[in-house]
Amino acid sequence: IEAVAENYCGTLITLDFPSVGATENAILAATGAQGETVICGCAREPEIVELCAFLQTMGIETVGAGTDRIRVWGQISKKDPHVRIHGDRIAAGTYLAAAAVAGGEITLTGAPVTSMKATLQALCGCGCLIQIMAL
Numbered sequence: 001i002e003a004v005a006e007n008y009c010g011t012l013i014t015l016d017f018p019s020v021g022a023t024e025n026a027i028l029a030a031t032g033a034q035g036e037t038v039i040c041g042c043a044r045e046p047e048i049v050e051l052c053a054f055l056q057t058m059g060i061e062t063v064g065a066g067t068d069r070i071r072v073w074g075q076i077s078k079k080d081p082h083v084r085i086h087g088d089r090i091a092a093g094t095y096l097a098a099a100a101v102a103g104g105e106i107t108l109t110g111a112p113v114t115s116m117k118a119t120l121q122a123l124c125g126c127g128c129l130i131q132i133m134a135l
Contacts, residue, residue, distance in 0.1 A: 023039065027051060042064075
């Protein structure tokens with residue numbers, strides 16, 4: 001599939017269900033549109049919040065990250081962003097689970113523990129010993 005759009009404008013986008021990938025793609029597409037785009041039915045995951053925060057460092061205005069309705073005002077960014085991207089919570093949880101299943105040990109650096117509460121509780125409930133250490 002190849003799509004080409006020239007001079008496209010903001011619009012209302014309604015997602016059938018809250019998909020992280022669909023929300024991210026709609027947000028990114030909206031950054032290049034002229035005017036305001038409203039995205040309804042958004043995913044609320046931390047990755048969406050982080051994407052919007054990143055875009056804001058580039059001068060793209062977004063409102064509503066972390067809710068089911070996000071507004072994006074499109075424009076071409078001229079700012080050079082300098083941000084630190086957090087570790088992926090799903091990848092971190094997968095590595096922790098793999099170590100648990102294998103009966104081994106693992107050290108993760110930069111894991112986003114604040115957004116992994118349920119995963120960490122589940123692993124502890126299964127008998128895993130987890131130590132969270134500050135850097």
